Amino acid sequence: MIKTDVIIIGGGATGCGIARDLALRGIPHYLIEKGDFAAGATGACHGLLHSGSRYAVTDPEAAKECIEENFILRNIAEKCVEKTGGLFVRLPGDSKRFMDRFLKSCEDVGISTEVLSPSRALDLVPALNPMIEEAVKVPDCSIDPFRLCMLNAISSRHRGGGFLLHHEVIEIIQEKGRCIGVKAKDKFTSQIKELRGKIIINATGAWGNLVAGLGGASVPMSLSKGSLVITNHRLTNMVINRLRPPSDGDIIVPNEAVCLCGTTSITVMNPDDIKVEPLEIDTLTTEAEQMIPRFSTTRMIRAYCGVRPLLKSASEDTRAISRGFRIIDHKNGLFSILGGKLTTYRLMAEKMVDVIMDQFGKKAACLTAELPLDGQEELSGYPLSKRLKNLDDIVCECELVTKSDVKNVINRTGTKYIEDIQHRTRLGMGPCQGGFCTYRALGIMQEMGRVSPEDSMRILKTFLEKRFRGIRPALWGDQLKEEQLVEYIYMGILNMGSETGK
Numbered sequence: 467m468i469k470t471d472v473i474i475i476g477g478g479a480t481g482c483g484i485a486r487d488l489a490l491r492g493i494p495h496y497l498i499e500k501g502d503f504a505a506g507a508t509g510a511c512h513g514l515l516h517s518g519s520r521y522a523v524t525d526p527e528a529a530k531e532c533i534e535e536n537f538i539l540r541n542i543a544e545k546c547v548e549k550t551g552g553l554f555v556r557l558p559g560d561s562k563r564f565m566d567r568f569l570k571s572c573e574d575v576g577i578s579t580e581v582l583s584p585s586r587a588l589d590l591v592p593a594l595n596p597m598i599e600e601a602v603k604v605p606d607c608s609i610d611p612f613r614l615c616m617l618n619a620i621s622s623r624h625r626g627g628g629f630l631l632h633h634e635v636i637e638i639i640q641e642k643g644r645c646i647g648v649k650a651k652d653k654f655t656s657q658i659k660e661l662r663g664k665i666i667i668n669a670t671g672a673w674g675n676l677v678a679g680l681g682g683a684s685v686p687m688s689l690s691k692g693s694l695v696i697t698n699h700r701l702t703n704m705v706i707n708r709l710r711p712p713s714d715g716d717i718i719v720p721n722e723a724v725c726l727c728g729t730t731s732i733t734v735m736n737p738d739d740i741k742v743e744p745l746e747i748d749t750l751t752t753e754a755e756q757m758i759p760r761f762s763t764t765r766m767i768r769a770y771c772g773v774r775p776l777l778k779s780a781s782e783d784t785r786a787i788s789r790g791f792r793i794i795d796h797k798n799g800l801f802s803i804l805g806g807k808l809t810t811y812r813l814m815a816e817k818m819v820d821v822i823m824d825q826f827g828k829k830a831a832c833l834t835a836e837l838p839l840d841g842q843e844e845l846s847g848y849p850l851s852k853r854l855k856n857l858d859d860i861v862c863e864c865e866l867v868t869k870s871d872v873k874n875v876i877n878r879t880g881t882k883y884i885e886d887i888q889h890r891t892r893l894g895m896g897p898c899q900g901g902f903c904t905y906r907a908l909g910i911m912q913e914m915g916r917v918s919p920e921d922s923m924r925i926l927k928t929f930l931e932k933r934f935r936g937i938r939p940a941l942w943g944d945q946l947k948e949e950q951l952v953e954y955i956y957m958g959i960l961n962m963g964s965e966t967g968k
C-alpha cells in the first residue's frame with residue numbers, strides 16, 4: 467500500500483499543475499491517471515494559449531484570468547509556448563458594432579489590441595481571405611499541452627512526487643464517512659493498487675461527476691464536446707480567430723508543422739462515448755475556408771474531439787457558460803476542481819493548493835508563477851531543425867524520430883503503450899499517422915523485452931482501432947490514398963483483421 471498526504475486523480479493540465487504546486491510547497495503527493503498525461507480535454511484541445519480576447523465581451527472575468535496567465539506561462543513555460551500572436555479577422559457581413567464592443571471589452575480587461583488594415587494583415591498572414599475588412603492583433607499564442615503536462619510532472623517528480631499512469635481509480639475508500647484512499651486498476655495487467663492519503667483531489671475534468679460519485683458526492687457539470695481537424699500544412703504563423711461572437715469553426719491555431727482548426731460545441735452525457743461526426747468536419751472546413759481559402763484544398767490528416775468540463779448553468783447554450791472554475795469541498799476529505807481552461811490551469815492549481823495548505827494548517831507561498839518549469843531543455847525535442855542533425859536509424863520518416871529516441875522513452879518510462887512514445891517524440895503524428903512507424907516501434911519494444919509477441923499484437927490492434935477512429939472522418943483526397951496503402955500493409959502483408967490473422 468502507498469501512503470501519502472494528497473492523492474490527485476487526473477493527469478490533465480489541472481492535475482499536473484496541482485502536483486507541481488504541491489511539490490514546490492513541500493507537500494507529499496501521488497497523481498493517478500487512467501491514460502497517459504493529457505489523455506482528456508487537455509490533449510484534445512486547440513493548443514491556444516488564450517489572450518482572453520475570445521471571452522472579453524461575454525465573460526470578462528475569465529478573459530482577465532486568461533491574459534494574466536498568458537503572460538505568466540510565456541515566462542515559466544517558454545519551451546511549450548510559441549509566441550505567434552493572433553488576429554481576429556472581420557469578414558464581409560460580420561458586424562462592425564461587435565468589433566467596437568470587442569475593442570472596448572479588451573481594453574476594459576487589459577488586453578492590448580491593434581487594428582490592422584487588410585493589406586497589413588495580409589502581409590502578416592498571406593493565406594488570409596483577401597476580402598477581409600479589418601483585423602485586430604491580440605497577444606494569443608500556441609501552446610503544447612502534452613509537453614506542458616510532462617514538464618509540470620517533472621517538476622513534481624524532482625521533489626519526490628509520485629505518479630501512476632495507465633491506472634484507473636475504480637474506488638474511493640471511505641471510513642467513518644471520510645475519504646481516506648483509493649483503489650486504482652492497472653489498465654495493462656488489471657492488478658489493483660491501494661493508496662492512502664489525507665486529502666483526495668478530483669481533477670478529472672469531464673469525468674468529475676463520475677469520480678465524485680465514487681466518494682459519495684456529486685458535482686454540477688455540463689459536458690460539451692468539441693471537434694477539431696488537423697491540416698498537413700502550417701497555413702498560418704499566427705492564431706486566426708473570426709471577429710464575431712464565439713461560434714463553430716472560428717479558430718485556426720498553428721502548431722509545429724500543422725494547423726488545428728475547431729471547434730464545435732455539442733452537449734454530451736458520457737465523456738467516454740464521443741466521436742467526430744462527418745457533419746462537424748463539413749462545418750469546420752466550411753468555416754475555416756472563409757478565413758483561409760486554401761483550407762478546403764489542403765490535406766486533412768486527422769480529426770479528434772474532447773469534452774469541456776464546464777460548470778453547470780441555467781443556459782442551454784454551452785458557449786454561454788462561463789469558462790471560470792470552481793473548487794468544491796465535499797466536506798469528507800474529497801475536493802473537486804472543475805471548469806477553467808488549459809490557459810488558466812496554473813491559477814486553478816494555485817487556488818486548489820491554497821485550500822489544501824489551509825486544511826493542513828501550513829503556510830508556504832505559491833512559487834509557480836515565478837519559477838520556470840523544470841526539464842524544458844530535455845523535452846524540447848522539436849522543432850524539426852533540431853532533428854535534422856541526426857538522421858541515423860530513422861523509425862518515423864514524417865517526424866524524423868530515430869530508434870534511439872524510441873528506446874530512450876521506453877527506458878525512461880517503461881511504457882507498453884505506443885501513444886506514450888507518440889506524446890514524447892511525435893512518432894506517428896505526420897501524414898501517415900503511424901502507418902509505417904507503429905509496427906517498427908513495437909518491434910523495438912519487443913526487442914527490448916518489454917512486451918511479448920502476443921501482447922504486441924494486442925497493443926497494435928488497439929492502437930490501430932483508435933487511430934482509425936481519428937482518421938476516418940478526414941478520409942478523402944490524398945489522405946484516402948495514403949490510408950489505402952496503410953490498409954494493404956496491415957491487412958495484406960501483415961494479415962491483420964483476417965480470420966486467421968490475430
Ligand SMILES: Cc1cc2nc3c(=O)[nH]c(=O)nc-3n(C[C@H](O)[C@H](O)[C@H](O)COP(=O)(O)OP(=O)(O)OC[C@H]3O[C@@H](n4cnc5c(N)ncnc54)[C@H](O)[C@@H]3O)c2cc1C
Nearest residue numbers: 476478479480500506507508511512514635671692808809
Ligand atoms: C475541443 C476543445 C478545445 C479546447 N481548446 C482550448 C484551448 O485552445 N485553450 C484553452 O485554454 N482551453 C481549451 N479547452 C479547454 C481545456 O482543454 C480544458 O479546460 C482543460 O484541458 C481541462 O483540463 P483538466 O486537467 O481539468 O481536465 P482533463 O484534461 O480532461 O483531465 C482529466 C483527466 O482525468 C483522467 N481521469 C478521468 N477519470 C479517471 C479515473 N477514474 N482515474 C484516473 N484518471 C481519470 C482522464 O483520463 C483525464 O486525463 C478546450 C477544450 C476542448 C474540449
